[in-house]
Amino acid sequence: MLIAVGQALAIVLVVRWVAAGIALQTVAVASTVLASAAPSPSWPWPWPVMALIVQAALVLIVSLRRNWVWAAVAWSVPQLASAIAVLMSGFDGAAWANVIVSASVSAAMLAIGVLGRQWLANRGALREERLMSAGLSAQRRELEERNRIARELHDVVAHSMSVISVQATTAKYRFPALGDEAEREFESIAGSSRQALAEMRSLLALLRSGDEDRDAPLAPQPSIADIPSLVEATRRSGVRVGLVVEGVLDASAIAPALGLTAYRVVQESLSNAMRHAPDADVAVSVRAGADALEIDVENGPADASRGQQPAPGSGLGLAGVRERVEALRGAVAFGPTAEGFAVRARLPLG
Structure with a gap:
């Protein structure tokens, strides 16, 4: 037993x-x-x-x-x-x-x-392996659908932007009585629309999967050196923008990805201010320290006396800014302040 x-x-x-x-x-x-x-x-x-x-x-x-x-x-x-x-x-x-x-x-x-x-x-x-294959197939179908939507979006938006560009370029010929200030305004609109078209086409070239598009030449991407030009173009549209640049290194000494991200942060912040706080004062600050690049964009409250209403947005712009900054191991914070709205980003230089 x-x-x-x-x-x-x-x-x-x-x-x-x-x-x-x-x-x-x-x-x-x-x-x-x-x-x-x-x-x-x-x-x-x-x-x-x-x-x-x-x-x-x-x-x-x-x-x-x-x-x-x-x-x-x-x-x-x-x-x-x-x-x-x-x-x-x-x-x-x-x-x-x-x-x-x-x-x-x-x-x-x-x-x-x-x-x-x-x-x-x-x-x-x-x-x-079957589950992984099914997941990869689903991701491939999702990417294909996104590419298709991106191409359709390009076709729709490119047509409208092309019409805007043509109308703005030919305005001085169609309306000879336009003053110099109005001509400069139309030239600014035409330049902005052409730049938007060029950036959209370069992004679309990255999305296309055909062999004939993989070797398509891409236009140079914006960098930190283009921020003053971006601010100046925004001023020509009637927005009061102040720019402070301190200690910023030469653009060639900064990684292209970091320079592009800094430009996109300022670009989206200005667009956000113009859309949600029309006629508000905007302050842009770009400071380079020993180990990080700090970007602050703050706008005041909207001026309701001029009758312009805030335009609705999709909410994806600032989410895209967060993704860009975090991809470079940086940090970003945005939200309302006592006087308006602020976007603050910190990008490591090392």
Whole structure:
């Protein structure tokens, strides 16, 4: 009974503590041989039927839950212990036949367990591969749809921007009585529309997947050196913008990605101020320190006396600014202030 309890306990232990379970099973097997040899060495009882079933179950459990090394140990160590005990106890040939049967049956369980575990692992890997393939297919379809929408958006917006550019360019010929100030205003509108078209086409060239578009030349991207020109163009549209630049390095000494991000932060902040706070004063500050570039754009409250209403926005502009800044390991904060709205970004130089 004690030996039977030990074998049952070995089945329980091997599930979590494999070494302890194998050791207890080995001791139980050796004890069975020694106990069987006391009445008569002619009894073929090194492996009784229930002990054989327990050994086969133990090997199967270990081979299914562990790698093949542990499974081989679970099979070989009890078999080796029983063989040594048989030699020490003087069993006859029938006992050795019993040992061979036990080794063969448990070896079959070992093979079944190892192959079953490998089959389960392959099945799990195939399932993971299928899930990954489905995810990649969904992402590819989403990207294709985004590219299609981007192309359609380009076609729609490009037509309107082209009309604006043509109308602004030909206004001085169609209306000869225009004054110099009005002509300069129309020239500014035409230049802004052409710049918007150029940037849209360069972005669309990145989105296109055809081989004929991959080698399309791209226009130079804006940099930090273009911020004064951006502010000046905004002033020509009637917005009162103040610009302070301190300690800014030469544009060639700043990484292109950082310069482009700084330009986009100022551009989106100015657009946001013009859209949501018309006729408000805007202050732009660009300061370069020892390890970071700090950008502050703050606007005052809208001037309601002139009758202009804030224009609704999609809410994606500032989200795009956050993504650009965080991609460079920077930080950005934006929100209402006591006097209006502020956008503050910090871009590391290193």
